[in-house]
Amino acid sequence: MERLQVNIPGTTAYDVMIADGLRRELNEYIADSYSSILIIADRHVADLYMDDITNVLKTRGNIFCKVIPPGEGTKSMEWYDRLLDYCISCNLDRKSLIIALGGGMTGDLAGFVAATYLRGISYIQIPTSILAHDSSVGGKVAINHKAGKNLIGAFHHPDKVLFDTEMIDSLPLKEKRSGYGEVVKHALLSDKSWFDEIMERELKELENHKAARDLIRGVRLKASIVEQDEKEAGVRKYLNLGHTLAHAIETELDYGSVTHGEAVVIGIIFALSLSGMEEERNRLLVWADNNGYPLEVVGELDERKLLEHMKRDKKAERGKINYVLLQAVGSPYVSHVEEDELLHALKQFKNEVIE
Ligand SMILES: NC(=O)c1ccc[n+]([C@@H]2O[C@H](COP(=O)([O-])OP(=O)(O)OC[C@H]3O[C@@H](n4cnc5c(N)ncnc54)[C@H](O)[C@@H]3O)[C@@H](O)[C@H]2O)c1
Ligand SMILES: O=C(O)C(=O)C[C@@H](O)[C@H](O)[C@H](O)COP(=O)(O)O
Ligand SMILES: [Zn+2]
Numbered sequence: 001m002e003r004l005q006v007n008i009p010g011t012t013a014y015d016v017m018i019a020d021g022l023r024r025e026l027n028e029y030i031a032d033s034y035s036s037i038l039i040i041a042d043r044h045v046a047d048l049y050m051d052d053i054t055n056v057l058k059t060r061g062n063i064f065c066k067v068i069p070p071g072e073g074t075k076s077m078e079w080y081d082r083l084l085d086y087c088i089s090c091n092l093d094r095k096s097l098i099i100a101l102g103g104g105m106t107g108d109l110a111g112f113v114a115a116t117y118l119r120g121i122s123y124i125q126i127p128t129s130i131l132a133h134d135s136s137v138g139g140k141v142a143i144n145h146k147a148g149k150n151l152i153g154a155f156h157h158p159d160k161v162l163f164d165t166e167m168i169d170s171l172p173l174k175e176k177r178s179g180y181g182e183v184v185k186h187a188l189l190s191d192k193s194w195f196d197e198i199m200e201r202e203l204k205e206l207e208n209h210k211a212a213r214d215l216i217r218g219v220r221l222k223a224s225i226v227e228q229d230e231k232e233a234g235v236r237k238y239l240n241l242g243h244t245l246a247h248a249i250e251t252e253l254d255y256g257s258v259t260h261g262e263a264v265v266i267g268i269i270f271a272l273s274l275s276g277m278e279e280e281r282n283r284l285l286v287w288a289d290n291n292g293y294p295l296e297v298v299g300e301l302d303e304r305k306l307l308e309h310m311k312r313d314k315k316a317e318r319g320k321i322n323y324v325l326l327q328a329v330g331s332p333y334v335s336h337v338e339e340d341e342l343l344h345a346l347k348q349f350k351n352e353v354i355e
Contacts, residue, residue, distance in 0.1 A: 027059070046101075133179070192330060242268030
């Protein structure tokens with residue numbers, strides 16, 4: 001079992017536990033003081049794992065389950081509203097617990113419900129996707145708006161993160177690919193040899209123990225950054241590497257046809273170009289192409305529309321776009337990039353990527 005604590009100075013501390021088969025031992029790690037529990041999972045995850053979870057928790061009495069449609073489209077005002085209605089109909093009180101069982105979509109949505117229902121109740125993240133090693137830690141919870149990703153949200157930390165790495169075996173290849181978008185990001189932010197290792201990975205053949213090791217490293221890095229800068233005033237911005245373009249692509253495509261992690265890989269390739277890191281950029285481009293990332297999608301998008309979305313990025317100030325760039329692997333910084341430069345680079349990027 002891998003266990004670490006996330007310490008947010010002056011507010012909260014919580015455990016992240018990662019182990020194969022952890023879902024069968026949840027009773028040991030979920031306090032029995034909660035007055036009732038609502039488990040939220042999407043249909044795919046519920047079909048696979050909801051029974052396991054409810055079986056382990058069946059002695060707890062008041063347990064409710066809510067199954068939501070899979071896909072990024074559910075991280076919406078409509079489903080936020082429906083889930084609040086459901087919380088009210090179950091009479092959840094301030095001692096109730098919400099369990100987010102699923103990937104980052106479920107975690108962000110259920111977490112935002114927990115952050116706002118009765119002005120905030122407890123929730124626990126049970127991540128089930130590789131990508132959710134990132135989303136389950138750090139307390140960012142949100143829903144999307146048609147004008148932009150995660151535009152409505154909060155910082156609300158979970159009571160615990162309980163990651164059963166056995167569950168990532170059932171992920172389809174597309175979702176493994178998506179998860180590795182954030183793994184590549186964490187590697188580039190921290191360690192050249194880790195990046196080199198990932199560039200050797202063939203995601204079709206991904207072995208569970210290697211993925212588990214990668215996500216544990218990612219969680220450690222993320223926790224250490226969030227501990228230094230909970231509300232993204234400084235170093236936490238680095239965790240947005242690749243996201244300025246990624247979010248623009250996701251928004252422009254109306255969420256879902258390209259996954260978050262796929263878009264992040266495209267965004268990181270672009271950020272590496274802007275950073276002048278040609279070697280890493282070319283290696284990532286080849287790796288992404290070999291592993292089936294949908295790079296061609298940028299060819300179909302209008303760079304002016306992408307630029308408009310980028311202006312709504314949360315790092316933008318007074319309409320000026322700020323970008324996470326790298327001096328070298330492990331040395332990120334944030335810099336303002338002029339619109340003309342971005343437009344020019346986007347045009348060039350489209351031509352190079354669809355070649
Ligand atoms: N809060 C944060 O800090 C943060 C960080 C990164 C990403 N995010 C958000 O996370 C979301 C993406 O997360 P995601 O990629 O996990 O998406 P997701 O939750 O939509 O899951 C992706 C797909 O995988 C399926 N799935 C999940 N676990 C499975 C399993 N074990 N077996 C089989 N299928 C499984 C889901 O049903 C879904 O179809 C985006 O909304 C993104 O904005 C948030
Ligand atoms: O935790 C963070 O901080 C991140 O930026 C992690 C990102 O991977 C994640 O996608 C996050 O939700 C993006 O945040 P946003 O503030 O740009 O919406
Ligand atoms: Zn992300």
